[in-house]
Structure formats: structure tokens, C-alpha cells
Amino acid sequence: MNIFNSFDQNQMYVINAIKYVCINHNIKAYIVGGAVRDSILGENIKDIDICINENPKVVIDDLSNMQKYEYYQQFQTSTIKFNNGITIDLIRCRKETYERDGTLPEIEPSNIEDDLYRRDFTINSLAYDIVNNRIIDLYNGIKDLKNKQLKKIHINSYMEDPTRVFRGIRYSTRYGFELYDKEEIQECIKSKIIQSISFDRIIKELDSMCREKKWIENFILCNQLGLLELDNKYLGIKSQLESYDNINLRILSVFYALKNDKYIDVFISNSFLDKDLKKSMKYYYFTRDKMIDLLMKPMDNYEMYQILKSLDLYGLILCGWNNKVSYKVINYFYNLKDIRLDSDGRFLNSLGISSGRNMGKILKNILKLKLNMGIKDDKKYLLCNLGEITKCL
Structure with missing residues (x-):
């Protein structure tokens, strides 16, 4: 199976550059996850992840045409931006083990088989061996793509990593796939396993849902599964002050739609969202x-x-x-918000008004008149009516 029909020329240039370095160093290399999934579905490729069975630094040190890169020694992962604008995540194949459900996993270097096993869904466990030009499908991901089904890979998947519940909803909605594990997901939600993960991890998943084209449908499904208790009529509620192209407005809409206080702290006490x-x-x-x-x-x-x-x-x-x-x-937003006085203390001093309480009263009164009567030039108004204004103090 040729997966490269969905890749553009710049993406292929970068993939081939990594491929040739890997061949020279006898390193196994695989395109994994979403890029393989979306290429089979005929979708445009946005993010490219390449797994290798070696420390990425070995490949990076032999690559040319890089604009910049970031490397994380602890996890042996890297993000590389090339001169042609393409960004690739180059990571070492790894194995994950969970000390207990809901915690972040322990990570150790491993092979492609372990790396695919650690993934969330069968449709995301596909890999393409770029050295030997073959697809790797250990969990019938291609069959599930054809049948439009979203399935977990292994037993206890949702309990060990509850964020997979959020991602399952997101992928199911995005592609119109059947949520094959729906009953199991509902049981996980009822068990309150979501409470075992941090606010930051939860809000990051909710933010990802908000960034989807079908973001409202994501949260309607959350509601149906019992993950969030929302009043659906407030999802995407019309705002005359801002467009829903602003992702923060989508998040605000979900917050406004909450019907109980259970998730309030998640929205206001995380370190992920914009502080304002x-x-x-x-x-x-x-x-x-x-x-x-x-x-x-x-x-x-x-x-x-x-x-x-x-x-x-x-x-x-x-x-x-x-x-x-x-x-x-x-x-207020369209007519009053930006109204300001041109007059200030210095101007009043020039009219013979000394600093003090009277000055504050005059400025307050002139602001009232400007807001309530639509006075355009408050300085001119003061000059013409100063005597009358000071009598009223």
C-alpha cells in the first residue's frame, strides 16, 4: 500500500532526507499514527511523526537543511523545523507502563511493536516503514478505518489513561465513526476515573475538542456519555461581541453551558488556559x-x-x-466602552479650578453628561458652561 499520495512535495523531501540518514546508520524508521491514518482516508496531512529505534540525536546530527530543532533528552523526542517550512516530530520508539490508573506512564526505549501497543486506538496504531516501504498494521486498524469504527487497542485502555475518553469522542465526531467502546467508556466515566487526572490534562483535551471543526458535536457527545453535564442550547450561543473563530470564545461557551459546579474548578484553576x-x-x-x-x-x-x-x-x-x-x-460595548474625557486636572487648573474634591466632582459630572447626552467636545462644553457647573457643586 502506497500511503504517499496525500503527502505534498515538501513533506516528501523531509521524509526522504530522514530516510536516507536512517539507511546510512542502519536505523529503523516509521511514520506513525495520524499521518498514516489520514493518508489512508485521503485527508490532507498536517502532522508527521516519525519513530526510530535509536536516539533521534543521531539522525539530527546528520541532517542538513534544518532551520531549528528542539531535543528532549529525558524522553528522547525532538521537533525539527526544516528550511522548507515543514515540521517533523522525530521520536524514539518506546514502551509505556502505568504504575496505577490515571497516572502518567513510565517510559523506556523499545521497538515499534511496543510503541504501537501503547497507542490509544487501532486506527492510530498504523505505521509505515519508510526504509522497507511497507505498512505495519498489528491491530486491524485498516479494517476499522474501512468499517468506520473507533476501537481501543488493549484491555484497561481507558482506565489506565482516561484522556483517551476525550480523544475517543473527538475522533469519533471528526470522522463520523462509531464509538465501538461506548459502553465501556460510560462505565469509566461513572467510576469517576476522570478525577484521577490533573486539571491541566483535562482542559488540554477540552481545548483540543474546541479546535475541531465539529466542536459543538464533540460536546453534545460528551453530554450524552455523561462526561460533562451541559445545557446544549448554550453551545455556540450567538455572541455579537466576538467570532467563534476565537478558540477562547468556544471554551467560554462550554463554560457557560455547564449545568453543575463539578467542572468549574477545571476551567478556572488550571495552568493551561489564557490567564485573562x-x-x-x-x-x-x-x-x-x-x-x-x-x-x-x-x-x-x-x-x-x-x-x-x-x-x-x-x-x-x-x-x-x-x-x-x-x-x-x-x-456599552459598541457605544460607551471607548468614551473618554478629553478634559483632565491640568485643563481644569488652566480654567482656575484648584486640585481637590471639586475637581473630581466636575470631571465626574462632565463624564455623566458625555455618556448620557452624547456631548462630543467636553472641553468646549466646560468652557461654555463652567459657571453653571461650579454652582451645582
């Missing part, structure tokens, strides 16, 4: 009732401005998803 996004989610979660109650009261533009000015874009989006106050948030 987490800050907004946390602030909204702990103040939303008070914030919405305040916004539902009759108010002028100035009062609205004072309530909403402390929120960043993500906080405004969260508030704006509440139908009862959304029009106020939209009004």
Missing part, C-alpha cells in the same frame, strides 16, 4: 448573580458604564449571553 480568560470566568462565576441583578435595574448610560467598565471582553461576553441584560452589554 480564566480570570473572567472566575469573576463571572462568583459575581454573576449580583452583576445581573444590578444590570436589570433601570439605569442611565453612566451607571451602566460604571458597572461594566471593570469587565474585559470575555466578561462582557458572559454577561451578554443573559437575554435579560444583553442589550445593555451590547450598548
Whole structure:
């Protein structure tokens, strides 16, 4: 089977460069995982992983046309970017063992057979031997691709690494494959094995789901399996402040759709997500009732401005998803948010107003007028109405 029809010229150049170095050093080399899977499916190849039965540094030291590379001695893995723009992950074949379910595995160098066994699903356990030009399919991955079935490789797969539950949902949705192990996955979820992995690992998988074209379908399936308890109508809920091309907005939508507090800490207490996004989610979660109650009261533009000015874009989006106050948030975002006074203390000094409480009151009043009455030139307004303004202090 020729898998290279889906690879472009630049990708083939890099693969052949690695192949020739491996041949010269008598090293076995295999394209593994997603690149083989997607080539068989006729998909465009995005990520290329190559496994070798030697330390990658041996190959790197003999490669030319590299732009840069990163090498990790502990795991004997590397990421290489070539001058033609192609990036390859070059890693040593390895074996993984789990001391207990949910923990990160212990890793040791090994062969391609062990490396394929450690993988999550049969369709991702395919390898192509680039030295001998043959495909390796130890677990009937090609058959499962043809039958559109997503299957685990070995017993206890989901328990030993619960992140496979998230990836199973993602691949099943992406390719429209049957989730063959659905009942087993549901049992794993009921056993609360997900709680054995860190917030960072969970949120990283949720982030990957959000980056998929069918991201909403991913979370609907999460809901069906009992992994997340969500209100589906809030997934992809319309926002007039930002586009869903922004992955953070997708994450925000999932957060907003949560129906219980079980996953709140996962979203606000990890080290993976953007810190401003987490800050907004946390602030909204702990103040939303008070914030919405305040916004539902009759108010002028100035009062609205004072309530909403402390929120960043993500906080405004969260508030704006509440139908009862959304029009106020939209009004603030498009009409009020960027309004600033041209007048300042120095300008008031030039008009004979000394520093102190009166100066603050004048600036507050002129801001009210600018927000509520639409005054364009507050300096000109002050010059024309200073006497009347100071009488009201």
C-alpha cells in the first residue's frame, strides 16, 4: 500500500532526507499514527511523526537543511523545523507502563511493536516503514478505518489513561465513526476515573475538542456519555461581541453551558488556559448573580458604564449571553466602552479650578453628561458652561 499520495512535495523531501540518514546508520524508521491514518482516508496531512529505534540525536546530527530543532533528552523526542517550512516530530520508539490508573506512564526505549501497543486506538496504531516501504498494521486498524469504527487497542485502555475518553469522542465526531467502546467508556466515566487526572490534562483535551471543526458535536457527545453535564442550547450561543473563530470564545461557551459546579474548578484553576480568560470566568462565576441583578435595574448610560467598565471582553461576553441584560452589554460595548474625557486636572487648573474634591466632582459630572447626552467636545462644553457647573457643586 502506497500511503504517499496525500503527502505534498515538501513533506516528501523531509521524509526522504530522514530516510536516507536512517539507511546510512542502519536505523529503523516509521511514520506513525495520524499521518498514516489520514493518508489512508485521503485527508490532507498536517502532522508527521516519525519513530526510530535509536536516539533521534543521531539522525539530527546528520541532517542538513534544518532551520531549528528542539531535543528532549529525558524522553528522547525532538521537533525539527526544516528550511522548507515543514515540521517533523522525530521520536524514539518506546514502551509505556502505568504504575496505577490515571497516572502518567513510565517510559523506556523499545521497538515499534511496543510503541504501537501503547497507542490509544487501532486506527492510530498504523505505521509505515519508510526504509522497507511497507505498512505495519498489528491491530486491524485498516479494517476499522474501512468499517468506520473507533476501537481501543488493549484491555484497561481507558482506565489506565482516561484522556483517551476525550480523544475517543473527538475522533469519533471528526470522522463520523462509531464509538465501538461506548459502553465501556460510560462505565469509566461513572467510576469517576476522570478525577484521577490533573486539571491541566483535562482542559488540554477540552481545548483540543474546541479546535475541531465539529466542536459543538464533540460536546453534545460528551453530554450524552455523561462526561460533562451541559445545557446544549448554550453551545455556540450567538455572541455579537466576538467570532467563534476565537478558540477562547468556544471554551467560554462550554463554560457557560455547564449545568453543575463539578467542572468549574477545571476551567478556572488550571495552568493551561489564557490567564485573562480564566480570570473572567472566575469573576463571572462568583459575581454573576449580583452583576445581573444590578444590570436589570433601570439605569442611565453612566451607571451602566460604571458597572461594566471593570469587565474585559470575555466578561462582557458572559454577561451578554443573559437575554435579560444583553442589550445593555451590547450598548456599552459598541457605544460607551471607548468614551473618554478629553478634559483632565491640568485643563481644569488652566480654567482656575484648584486640585481637590471639586475637581473630581466636575470631571465626574462632565463624564455623566458625555455618556448620557452624547456631548462630543467636553472641553468646549466646560468652557461654555463652567459657571453653571461650579454652582451645582
